[in-house]
Amino acid sequence: MSRTSLPAGPRLPKSVQSVAFWTRPLAFLERCRARYGARFTLRLLVAPPFVILSDPDEIKQVFTAPADVLHPGQGARVLAPVVGQNSVILLDEDAHMEQRKLMLPAFHGERVARLGDLVASVTEREVAGWPDDAATQLHPLLQRLTLEVVLRAVFGLDPGPRLDGLRERLSAMLAFGDRFVSVIPPEPGGRAEKLLERVGPFAAFARIQSEADALLFELIDERRAAGAERDDMLAMLLEARHGDGSPMSDQELRDELMTLLVAGHETTASALAWAFERISRHPAVLGELEAELRAGEDDAYLTATIYETLRRRPVLPNVAPRMVMHPFEVGGRLYPAGVGLVPSAYLVHHDPTIYADPYAFRPERFVGQQPGTYTWIPFGGGRRRCLGSSFAMLEIKQVLTAVLNARKLHTVADGFERPQRRNITIKPGRGGLAWLPRRPAGQSPTR
Ligand code: HEM
Helix, strand or coil, X not given: CCHHHCCCCCCCCHHHHHHHHHHCHHHHHXXXXXXXCCEEEECCCCCCCEEEECCHHHHHHHHCCCCCCEEHHHHCHHHHHHXXXXXXXXXXXXXXXXXXHHHHHHHCHHHHHHCHHHHHHHHHHHHHCCCCCCCEEHHHHHHHHHHHHHHHHHCCCCCCHHHHHHHHHHXXXXXXXXXXHHHCCCCCCCHHHHHHCCCXXXXXXHHHHHHHHHHHHHHXXXXXXXXXXXXXXXXXXXXXXXXXXXXXXXXXXXXXXXXHHHHHHXXXXXXXHHHHHHHHCCHHHXXXXXXXXXXXXXXXXXXXXXXXXXXXXXXXXXXCCEEECCCEEECCEEECCCXXXXXXXXXXXXXXCCCCCCCCCCHHHHCCCCCCXXXXXXXXXXXXXXXXHHHHHHHHHHHHHHHHHHECCEECCCCCCCEEEECCEEEECCCCEEECCECCCCCCCCC
């Protein structure tokens, strides 16, 4: 493939581009756009060339491309060691559509709404235990909370030893993903993987993973046998049927549960951490939110504040790379097979021709105004769009409401927190530091 066939991009060595992409994820994207324009090519270690796109028309062409031409599943291989080979995230074409269809009913609005009470009770219990006497990093507390929500509402675990055992092991597995080494996974099932499984951190990971899997298979067995009606997402997956009428296999169920954990836990925790980081630094926004809670009529401003948080700080700044399988034209340029096309949420969200004063945090932009399909893409788009977006919105709303009702929110630092990578997401660099004193009894905005 000749370099001239791809848009221009930095000429720095791959190692330097990789470090910049990893350590200054947003600033590096901005610098490249300022220098090379709305599309540019990055060359990273152990990856094909990635063409970053930020023009909404080009993003639309990518999101609506035929399934056999662009393969996002292939672009997400990095997640394979955790989510497993059946994961909807890793599949393409018909296999992807089949898994997605099996999962869709669990995410229908009415099903998600039924989980509201469970999410609310988990949230209230967690938030009641948060410190109130000093500045606290909210990100770890939010991770704990969103993990608990996944375990209760998605996996359908009831309090007890199995919930405790899975919580401990899954937290350890997710913490492992935080280390740089884990983003270069060996080819699944390959010789390198077999070797690595016996050494160092990979050996520990493999052991914890097999313990977690044993607990998950036990849970699946029991739930299959009990057949009780429940509202959690595992119940929906147990009811799902393939085109030939067969149920999902144990391995499929395990892989999709892990997928929902990986896709839904860290992302929601980071989005919430950014919401607190932004709101605490914008007293007028906080005041509006409290007034809306007091009035108790609707949640238009809360919804707009979440949209604006996800615009300003999309926790996945770039959606999954779409691997080009056959030459494909986007924006009048023909991309050859083997390139990854990467719509950048961060860049499109900070385009001054789309959003006036794009660096300002202004929920008012979205009051009475729905976000655009190709100009607001924190949940990606097309046939890969996030399955859990309404569940995430429900959870974020409930957590913000619970916290603002019970606590006052004070920032404790000057300036904004710098974006920092954590696993696949971007989180506030100081962990979302805030002070949350309890409101005196009877003084919550809703009373
Ligand atoms: C604020 C929270 C969240 C954000 C920002 C987010 C963002 C995303 C993004 C950007 C994608 C890739 C879309 C694409 O490539 O076009 C995605 C996919 C996905 N997300 Fe989310 N997500 C969030 C929460 C959740 C939750 C709570 C769940 C489930 C409980 C979930 C389940 C999924 C699944 C299953 C996919 C794969 C869809 C497919 O490949 O067909 N996400 N998400």
